[in-house]
Amino acid sequence: MKGLIIKDLINMSKSIKIVLALAVFYGVMAFSTENPSGFASIILLVLAMSMLSTYTYDEMANWDIYALTLPISRDNIIQAKYIFMIIISLLGFILNGLTLILINWLTKASGVFDGLVYVAYGTAIVIWFYSIIIPVITKVGITKARLYIVLFYTIPFLSGTFIFKQIKKLQPEPPEGLVKFLEILIRNVDTIIPILTIVLLGISYYISVMIYRKKQF
Amino acid sequence: MVANTQKNAIEVDNITIRYDDFTLDKVSFNVPSGSIMGFVGENGAGKTTTIKAILDLIRTEEGSIRIWGKPSKNLHKDLKAMIGVVFDGSNLHENLTVDNVNFIMSDIYPNWRPKVFYNYVEKLKLPKNKKFKEFSRGMKMKLSIAIALSHDSKLLILDEATSGLDPMIRDEILDIFMEFIQDEEHTIFFSTHIISDIEKIADYVTFIHDGKIVFSESKDELIYNHGIIPCRKEDVQKIDKRFIVGTRQSNYGAEVMIRNVDEFKRKNREFIPERTSIEEIMLYISRGKESV
The missing domain is CATH 3.30.70 (Alpha-Beta Plaits)
Structure with missing residues (x-):
């Protein structure tokens, strides 16, 4: 299974120049504006794209059909993707964390710890994104999944915005119950996010394994 | 070792797979250990479907497949490690180099032999530093075969591995197969529609036509009869x-x-x-x- 992760890392490393160029460019931007959030978003986005590109490489090479003849199980192939995804997410966290620390150190700003917490939240959200999309890719392949990615993330966002506006017109003040619920969520965000991440990851992995075990090639 | 004691390396017994426009119909044949079996038939006859079934890539509706006496479904990793597979076309990533492949495979195959692999790379004149996308089709096939032979394989399963190659390269590859089969524990099962390849190296011939096995016999007996x-x-x-x-x-x-x-x-x-x-x-x- 280690070989599968190495394969993805080698493939990803081939596009590392682009990642590094973007990191330097947005790093300079972050430093000049003293605002690392833009940099963090770009790094997370680029890494997310790198993760998806490993699926593209696999599909282009028709890799899975060959991989299944190697001394590895179907479950191993899925496990390798999830481990790789966690490595990528941690890499994003480390890169963003280091940039934040560097900017704070250079600008002598305070609040490094708070910043790192936000970076961790961002990383968790990236893991949620992967957790939703990996079972979809496993089921339909990356080419079709790209379309679903767009649908999954734009339709709920656009329709949510529209519905929210309509509700706001009808009821300018949010209901008290909802406000209280959100307050509880915010107060316990440090507990909720890690638990939600682990639960989502677990469900996502289980679904992907089930899909892949039945997949025909 | 299991592989040594079995009379047949592969036993395909009465397998049926139905698609909308094609049926693999009660296919049965055995590949005797220590032999080369050519699996031949026109395009669309069911060769690749059968090979996919043997490799547990597709489900069969009926029948069973055994490799060295064990069900091919969820075959144990130790047995899979002794099987080298080459498909028509390459299944390796375009960005990879020979060194990358060696690095990856050494972590996948417990029995990977880097020295053997690089010997084949030298012998087959494969460039070490070029990316796979710069390889010709012949070079890609040769690299796939080098991989299949570099982990103490006892069984080679090849799906149209020599198709689309020029006669010189095909001959070179057939010579490698002949060298491989000198060890009596080794077995080759290869599909092709190039009959001259079968005539040159196969001990047995299985002929599939329109999803059905027409015959599965010793080549010499077939010619003699x-x-x-x-x-x-x-x-x-x-x-x-x-x-x-x-x-x-x-x-x-x-x-x-x-x-x-x-x-x-x-x-x-x-x-x-x-x-x-x-x-x-x-x-x-x-x-x-x-x-x-």
Whole structure:
């Protein structure tokens, strides 16, 4: 299974120049504006794209059909993707964390710890994104999944915005119950996010394994 | 070791797979250990489907497949590590180099032999630093074969590995297979539609036509048991139909393919069957039948 992760890392490393160029460019931007959030978003986005590109490489090479003849199980192939995804997410966290620390150190700003917490939240959200999309890719392949990615993330966002506006017109003040619920969520965000991440990851992995075990090639 | 003790490396028993437009129909054959079996048939006959079923890439609706006596479904990793597989076309990522492949495979195969791999790379004149996308089709196939041979494989399963290659490279690859099979524990099962490859290296031939196995026999016996009788058109009627495999007629006369040549010779002194080839036998069986 280690070989599968190495394969993805080698493939990803081939596009590392682009990642590094973007990191330097947005790093300079972050430093000049003293605002690392833009940099963090770009790094997370680029890494997310790198993760998806490993699926593209696999599909282009028709890799899975060959991989299944190697001394590895179907479950191993899925496990390798999830481990790789966690490595990528941690890499994003480390890169963003280091940039934040560097900017704070250079600008002598305070609040490094708070910043790192936000970076961790961002990383968790990236893991949620992967957790939703990996079972979809496993089921339909990356080419079709790209379309679903767009649908999954734009339709709920656009329709949510529209519905929210309509509700706001009808009821300018949010209901008290909802406000209280959100307050509880915010107060316990440090507990909720890690638990939600682990639960989502677990469900996502289980679904992907089930899909892949039945997949025909 | 399991692989050594089994009479057959692969046993395919009565497998059926149905698609909307194609059915692999009750396919059965055995690949004897220590032999080369050519799996031949026209495009779309069911060769790749059968190989995919053997490799547990697709589900079978009926029947069973055993590799070294073990069900091919969820075959143990130790046994999978002894099987080298090469598909038509390359399945390696375009960005990779020979060194990358060695690095990756050494972490996948517990029995990976880097020295053997690089020996093949040298022998097959494969560039070490070029990316895979810069390789020609022949080079890609040679690299895939080098991988398949670099982990103490005892069974090679090849799906159209020599198709689309020029005769020189094909010959080079067939020589490698011949070298591999010198070890009596080794077995090769390869599909192809190039009959000359079968004639050159196969011990056994399995012929699939329209999703059904037409025959699965020793190549020598097949050639020995069949013969061609060149005769006049009007003489065709005189030949006992039980022996006829197929007939081909032209303006100049007819040619009749017969089976059980020895028995035929004992019973018919009038006609003298001539030696035939695998290609002829298959052509007569797949086409000639209709004209009998």
